[in-house]
Amino acid sequence: MNPRECSLASALNVIGEKWSLLALREVFYGVHRFDGIVRNTGAPRDVLATRLRTLVDGGVLRRVRYSERPPRDEYHLTQAGLELAPAMLGLMRWGMRWVEDAPVSATVFTHSCGGQLDAGIVCTSCGEDVGSGEVELPDTGTAQGS
Amino acid sequence: MNPRECSLASALNVIGEKWSLLALREVFYGVHRFDGIVRNTGAPRDVLATRLRTLVDGGVLRRVRYSERPPRDEYHLTQAGLELAPAMLGLMRWGMRWVEDAPVSATVFTHSCGGQLDAGIVCTSCGEDVGSGEVELPDTGTAQGS
DNA sequence: CTCGTGGGTTGCGAAACCCAACTCACTTAT
DNA sequence: ATAAGTGAGTTGGGTTTCGCAACCCACGAG
Numbered sequence: 001m002n003p004r005e006c007s008l009a010s011a012l013n014v015i016g017e018k019w020s021l022l023a024l025r026e027v028f029y030g031v032h033r034f035d036g037i038v039r040n041t042g043a044p045r046d047v048l049a050t051r052l053r054t055l056v057d058g059g060v061l062r063r064v065r066y067s068e069r070p071p072r073d074e075y076h077l078t079q080a081g082l083e084l085a086p087a088m089l090g091l092m093r094w095g096m097r098w099v100e101d102a103p104v105s106a107t108v109f110t111h112s113c114g115g116q117l118d119a120g121i122v123c124t125s126c127g128e129d130v131g132s133g134e135v136e137l138p139d140t141g142t143a144q145g146s
Numbered sequence: 147m148n149p150r151e152c153s154l155a156s157a158l159n160v161i162g163e164k165w166s167l168l169a170l171r172e173v174f175y176g177v178h179r180f181d182g183i184v185r186n187t188g189a190p191r192d193v194l195a196t197r198l199r200t201l202v203d204g205g206v207l208r209r210v211r212y213s214e215r216p217p218r219d220e221y222h223l224t225q226a227g228l229e230l231a232p233a234m235l236g237l238m239r240w241g242m243r244w245v246e247d248a249p250v251s252a253t254v255f256t257h258s259c260g261g262q263l264d265a266g267i268v269c270t271s272c273g274e275d276v277g278s279g280e281v282e283l284p285d286t287g288t289a290q291g292s
Numbered sequence: 293c294t295c296g297t298g299g300g301t302t303g304c305g306a307a308a309c310c311c312a313a314c315t316c317a318c319t320t321a322t
Numbered sequence: 323a324t325a326a327g328t329g330a331g332t333t334g335g336g337t338t339t340c341g342c343a344a345c346c347c348a349c350g351a352g
Contacts, residue, residue, distance in 0.1 A: 003188030008171055008234065010248035011241030018162070018309080025154055034330050042149030044310050049331060059244065070317045072329065080244040087236030088154065094233055095157030098205065098226040102156035164340080180299050190341045195300060216348045218298065 014058035015084065019043040020051050021091070024077075024084060027061065032074035060084065160204035161230065165189040166197050167237070170223075170230060173207065178220035206230065 003009070015021055022041040031037055034052070038045055052075060055061040060081040063073035095102045149155070161167055168187040177183055180198070184191055198221060201207040206227040209219035241248045 004172075004175075004186045005249040006168075006171065006238070007241030007245065007248040007250075008238045009168060009241075010245040011237045012167060014241075014245055015237075016164070016167070021158060021162070022152075022155060025152065026150075029150075035328080038330095040150045045331070046311090046333085047309065067318095067329090070329080080240075083244065084236075084240055087233055087240055090230075090233030090236050091157045091161075092152070092154045094226075094230055095153030095155075095160075098229065099153065099156040099160055102153040103151040104153075181297080184299095191300070192302085192342090193340065213298090213349095216298075 011087075014054070014060060017051060017054070019047055020055060021088065023048060023051055023055065024060065024081065025088065027075055027077055027081070028085070028088070032064075032076060033072075034075075037075070055081075157233075160200070160206060163197060163200070165193055166201060167234065169194060169197055169201065170206065170227065171234065173221055173223055173227070174231070174234070178210075178222060179218075180221075183221070201227075 015024065019041060022043065023037050026037045026040050029040075031040055034045075034048070037043070037052075038048055041048070043051070052061065056063060056075075058080075059078055061075045062078050064076050065071065065073050096104060161170065165187060168189065169183050172183045172186050175186075177186055180191075180194070183189070183198075184194055187194070189197070198207065202209060202221075204226075205224055207221045208224050210222050211217065211219050242250065
């Protein structure tokens, strides 16, 4: 009867609103300041202001002061924010592969070895790298109710 | 000046609206019908109806008729939908790890070997499994403009 | 012939979104 | 010494979207 409790829903409470992930993308890309994020995302300024606040409150970003008088802060990733990288990469990759007219986007993340990073699925017990599509669905049968 | 073109934005156009990912979660979990998805997500019926439509239009879900008269369809994952698994797993894992009071959620995806699957980042050139947090950010310096 | 179920649609008030303009607090040009 | 520009928002307003409850239609069961 009640909605399923799920960490996905919890995650979406923090980063699931419109513009949140695009704002985070900019910070990942090294754009740390309000106007830059506005320009690169196209988000309305007021909406972005509240998004950044919830991201800070949610522990994903932290403000770093770079000027007293006038007081101005940059937005930087926390550890929690950094660890969103796999999920964001997964979405980017998916968009590239499956959404028509998505840009082939040259901007990607690089490993320290110089190679490009990719999001994948790994089996925690046998360590095997699972190709997308070989996921076994949980055996909930056709159960519909809660 | 213009917003950055990015496959992440394209992806979010398809699966970024409220309830979309939760609806997809249900389909992943084997709940294929409207009422089941409504019950398990808590989404308003009207919103869910339009979300399912955009997911179908976006090629993530497909309708599978299971009854003529009255005509009734189930929602099933397409290949594109299945390949959202890494991204969704990434978000679930992140929620579990970083969001307070997120359920420890026993429902996960399993590999054919019986182990639990996890989302990770892999280097495409050296093949190394990169621990979250070791991501090298693109060297955009402090560039702010477009 | 009424009840229940599945899959929606409709109406309407509340909330969120978007945009343009405005505010401070400075810094740099003229 | 004004004037114009930058950075980081806030404010006012109109427009969409959300969310909820109620309704509808087709059927099947009792």
